[in-house]
Amino acid sequence: xxxxxxTTERLLIRPHDARDEDALLAAxxxxxxxxxxxxxxxxxxxxxxxxxxxxxxxxxxDDTMYxxxxxxxxDGDGTLVASxxxxxxxxxxxxxxxxxxxxxxxxxxxxxxxxxARWAFTxxxxxxxxxxxxxxxxxxxxxxxxxxxxxxxxxxxxQTGRDGLRDTWIGxxxxxxxxxxxxxPYSPAADDLQRS
Numbered sequence: 001x002x003x004x005x006x007t008t009e010r011l012l013i014r015p016h017d018a019r020d021e022d023a024l025l026a027a028x029x030x031x032x033x034x035x036x037x038x039x040x041x042x043x044x045x046x047x048x049x050x051x052x053x054x055x056x057x058x059x060x061x062d063d064t065m066y067x068x069x070x071x072x073x074x075d076g077d078g079t080l081v082a083s084x085x086x087x088x089x090x091x092x093x094x095x096x097x098x099x100x101x102x103x104x105x106x107x108x109x110x111x112x113x114x115x116x117a118r119w120a121f122t123x124x125x126x127x128x129x130x131x132x133x134x135x136x137x138x139x140x141x142x143x144x145x146x147x148x149x150x151x152x153x154x155x156x157x158x159q160t161g162r163d164g165l166r167d168t169w170i171g172x173x174x175x176x177x178x179x180x181x182x183x184x185p186y187s188p189a190a191d192d193l194q195r196s
Contacts, residue, residue: 003060004123008115011108012071013084016056020069023080024048027100036137037098041162064088070112084112086120086129093126095173097143104139113147114178121175125183128172134159135167149173 003015016024027033028043040047051067059065070082081103085096095116099109120126131149133140141151149171157165175182 001060001063006115006119008111010073011111012073013068013112013115016052016067016069018052020080021048021052030101033098036134070108081108082112084116086116092128092130093120094130109143110146113143117173118178121180127183128174131171133169135169144171148177
């Protein structure tokens, strides 16, 4: 797929590119980003360069990952406020995001996640968008919840952390959750587990 940009009332959501290297490097020095992601620590310039020059273009080219830089439309200087992505995970698509420390709490990630989800449903034909985060990542869950995701539970020992296996919270957003039609019929299951 050719890279595309999205806009919301406040944001420009554009493909990450080489101009993001300094901002990406600076943002990823934040211990909170290092704590909740699988990014290398310490995060060095070579990591940012590899991500921007190899991983991002490959994802667009292979239609497996679409990484976006998030900027405020009103500041005009291209300041990175967040990063969002959708990526293929076997039979479903996942969403990931982080916010630059000084821009947290302003709803930028929620707005960008909502726009990216709608794009994934309408342009990629995604029928289930999964959110996953290490159990305990309340900031990530706050963004997902505000964007309309339903938390479905926890997967035990589903994530490898720096010091061993971790539990993972999982949730999902479906097209119907944001007023869009499903591409295929969907029949929700009755909750029979409570009766067995």
